[in-house]
Amino acid sequence: MKEEIKNYLRLDERFPHILCPGCGIGTIANILIRTFNELNLDKNNICLVSGIGCSSRIPGYIDCDTFHTLHGRAIPCAIGVKLARPYLKVIIIGGDGDILAIGLSHFIHAARRNIDLTVIIVNNYNYGMTGGQVSPTTPKGKFTYTTPYGNLEEEFNIYEISKSAGAIFFARSTTYHVTHLKKVLKKALTKKGFSVVEILSQCPTLYGRLNRLGDAVKMLEEFKNRTIDISLIKEPGEIPSDKIIIGILLDREREEYCEKYERLRKAINEKRD
Amino acid sequence: MKKFLKEEPQIYFSNDNKKIIKVIKYFCKGCGICIHFCPKKVLDWDKDFKVFAKNPNDCIACYLCELMCPDFAIFVEKEK
Numbered sequence: 001m002k003e004e005i006k007n008y009l010r011l012d013e014r015f016p017h018i019l020c021p022g023c024g025i026g027t028i029a030n031i032l033i034r035t036f037n038e039l040n041l042d043k044n045n046i047c048l049v050s051g052i053g054c055s056s057r058i059p060g061y062i063d064c065d066t067f068h069t070l071h072g073r074a075i076p077c078a079i080g081v082k083l084a085r086p087y088l089k090v091i092i093i094g095g096d097g098d099i100l101a102i103g104l105s106h107f108i109h110a111a112r113r114n115i116d117l118t119v120i121i122v123n124n125y126n127y128g129m130t131g132g133q134v135s136p137t138t139p140k141g142k143f144t145y146t147t148p149y150g151n152l153e154e155e156f157n158i159y160e161i162s163k164s165a166g167a168i169f170f171a172r173s174t175t176y177h178v179t180h181l182k183k184v185l186k187k188a189l190t191k192k193g194f195s196v197v198e199i200l201s202q203c204p205t206l207y208g209r210l211n212r213l214g215d216a217v218k219m220l221e222e223f224k225n226r227t228i229d230i231s232l233i234k235e236p237g238e239i240p241s242d243k244i245i246i247g248i249l250l251d252r253e254r255e256e257y258c259e260k261y262e263r264l265r266k267a268i269n270e271k272r273d
Numbered sequence: 274m275k276k277f278l279k280e281e282p283q284i285y286f287s288n289d290n291k292k293i294i295k296v297i298k299y300f301c302k303g304c305g306i307c308i309h310f311c312p313k314k315v316l317d318w319d320k321d322f323k324v325f326a327k328n329p330n331d332c333i334a335c336y337l338c339e340l341m342c343p344d345f346a347i348f349v350e351k352e353k
Contacts, residue, residue: 005345005348016302022302026343027343030340030345217310
């Protein structure tokens with residue numbers, strides 16, 4: 001194993017990890033560590049916060065400050081960490097069920113405050129850990145164990161939610177586009193403000209099996225064929241309806257919460273003196 | 274220290290010893306992602322349904338297997 005990878009892993013306690021064969025969450029952990037290494041982030045200055053779920057197990061394998069919190073409550077705990085120690089790089093990893101179902105209001109309000117956090121949403125279209133139930137991002141008509149005749153509801157568009165709530169950065173990538181994912185994560189981590197990265201991941205054990213999508217390799221091939229990069233789209237009207245757009249969809253500037261708070265604290269202290 | 278850390282990785286050299294493919298067999302779960310997405314078809318299944326380098330001379334060191342592996346099981350090194 002390479003030294004720069006070994007440095008960031010809890011090799012002597014936790015490995016090999018418990019994720020299913022072919023699961024995309026391992027790939028995401030792999031790319032995340034390589035991004036830390038390329039940005040030269042000290043592992044003492046990173047804090048990974050997660051809730052409950054398959055993807056929330058990633059911080060258990062990475063050797064830095066980690067915080068495993070209640071279901072859906074990763075973002076409030078991360079805000080506490082960030083306000084107490086503003087020099088830390090706080091990263092939240094969660095699944096679609098963790099952040100978008102039970103923790104949706106926390107997600108919206110953190111985006112409204114524009115506090116300097118990076119949220120990585122691992123979207124595998126269902127609740128993986130509890131056995132394949134329907135989630136807010138399950139597409140219409142797809143099968144899960146709680147929708148055996150097809151899902152009746154429409155799915156969430158995470159981009160529209162983040163945009164209207166006030167996030168300053170949104171990017172979408174998949175576990176097939178690994179170098180693209182690394183580039184996007186690098187940009188999201190260097191951005192100052194509330195940035196969201198949605199990563200489409202494969203769940204071959206539950207979602208793939210129930211919808212007859214084949215094994216992990218076939219699901220990755222589908223990501224390859226169904227996605228289109230936003231830089232390739234010249235006119236907005238020509239997007240085919242069955243394609244998923246990947247790439248950096250939103251990139252704007254707004255004032256950050258920690259800076260405003262620090263300025264207020266200094267102003268009040270000066271008034272008292 | 275656990276057993277697998279003492280276990281040496283399987284090492285495959287190319288003929289000119291410039292490209293080295295290391296497989297930690299204890300970590301590999303046999304999902305087949307690296308075997309399918311290798312552009313030069315260097316890798317293949319062995320008898321335990323784990324990965325091994327069939328023809329390491331063809332390796333072009335694109336690092337795709339290393340980046341896509343979910344289990345931290347395969348690493349490619351290239352001498353300069």
